[in-house]
Amino acid sequence: GAGVSQSPSNKVTEKGKDVELRCDPISGHTALYWYRQSLGQGLEFLIYFQGNSAPDKSGLPSDRFSAERTGGSVSTLTIQRTQQEDSAVYLCASSSLRSPGEQYFGPGTRLTVT
Amino acid sequence: AQSVAQPEDQVNVAEGNPLTVKCTYSVSGNPYLFWYVQYPNRGLQFLLKYITGDNLVKGSYGFEAEFNKSQTSFHLKKPSALVSDSALYFCAVRDRWNYGGSQGNLIFGKGTKLSVKP
Numbered sequence: 001g002a003g004v005s006q007s008p009s010n011k012v013t014e015k016g017k018d019v020e021l022r023c024d025p026i027s028g029h030t031a032l033y034w035y036r037q038s039l040g041q042g043l044e045f046l047i048y049f050q051g052n053s054a055p056d057k058s059g060l061p062s063d064r065f066s067a068e069r070t071g072g073s074v075s076t077l078t079i080q081r082t083q084q085e086d087s088a089v090y091l092c093a094s095s096s097l098r099s100p101g102e103q104y105f106g107p108g109t110r111l112t113v114t
Numbered sequence: 115a116q117s118v119a120q121p122e123d124q125v126n127v128a129e130g131n132p133l134t135v136k137c138t139y140s141v142s143g144n145p146y147l148f149w150y151v152q153y154p155n156r157g158l159q160f161l162l163k164y165i166t167g168d169n170l171v172k173g174s175y176g177f178e179a180e181f182n183k184s185q186t187s188f189h190l191k192k193p194s195a196l197v198s199d200s201a202l203y204f205c206a207v208r209d210r211w212n213y214g215g216s217q218g219n220l221i222f223g224k225g226t227k228l229s230v231k232p
Binding site for chain 1: 148150159208220
């Protein structure tokens with residue numbers, strides 16, 4: 001079946017604007033993750049959804065960041081009042097309970113804040 | 115706290131030579147260990163994992179990794195490197211007993227850039 005998809009692939013926005021990034025996980029995957037990858041840096045965990053449980057938001061860098069997952073499927077990461085330091089590639093991944101930890105990543109959204 | 119260390123920012127290897135990309139970890143319990151690869155301008159791909167059993171695990175593209183509990187290491191290896199192996203490699207860990215709980219996410223290392231020259 002289809003892999004993880006993310007949209008948009010690229011987003012350029014002005015400082016102070018809000019942005020929404022979308023992730024469509026693999027069908028049937030109960031876990032969904034958001035990461036951030038800055039140039040020359042590793043992956044920074046942002047938030048984790050598992051089924052109907054309360055999400056693990058421990059990685060969100062500030063209260064400008066939030067995420068929702070509707071109906072246990074599609075997720076939206078929202079960044080309010082964007083700052084230049086928010087520029088990065090935002091990666092979404094999903095995984096199945098049958099393969100713990102084996103995450104399937106989307107192609108990412110490259111966010112540039114000018 | 116869980117952590118992963120990849121001590122080398124970059125590894126340079128000649129094509130045909132063996133390669134090793136190092137990874138050490140720290141978890142409170144028993145680990146699940148993973149390697150992911152990111153080719154230029156592409157998303158991360160799962161390469162291999164250690165869950166339990168044989169300490170030597172084999173993955174895609176001829177790669178393998180050895181779990182060493184005493185050294186808390188999970189080094190990635192390949193007997194004969196290819197130019198097409200050039201990519202960014204990430205080691206990741208999670209505490210096995212926290213699966214499904216608040217630490218369902220993986221902790222990734224900072225990545226090691228592998229460059230294979232002809």
